Amino acid sequence: MQETNTTFVAVQKNEDGDITAFKTSDGRELSYDDALQAVQSGQIADVNVGEARNGRPVIRGNPDGNPDNNLDQLPSF
Template structure:
């Protein structure tokens, strides 16, 4: 039985920052641009393979890169677009 290609996850490959340096937009490998809220929804739905959601000390939901020991998967290390 063949696997459906609709299950293929996207990856974040670039980011855009606010003036204070916080991440505000994400660009996926398919070229789609997500604002932070859309990105968080996609991450929480399991549609992004290199990011996970977490609840911060402020009680709000946030996005972080996979904690796999690879610095290239750290979202703050992604190139700017």
């Protein structure tokens, strides 16, 4: 897996508040599925892929004890 400094800096959410897209620190806008592939291939720092209760893969911020940098707290774009 490659090392990267690229991070998620903003998100888009649907009417239910679920994240549907991400904006990266290098200016790319990624759908959730494209972001998932980028995280799995090591292109995005400070996040990982976990499993939701329904068994689907979900993008999560790496735990660091600071709730203020949770993906849900990122600004909208």
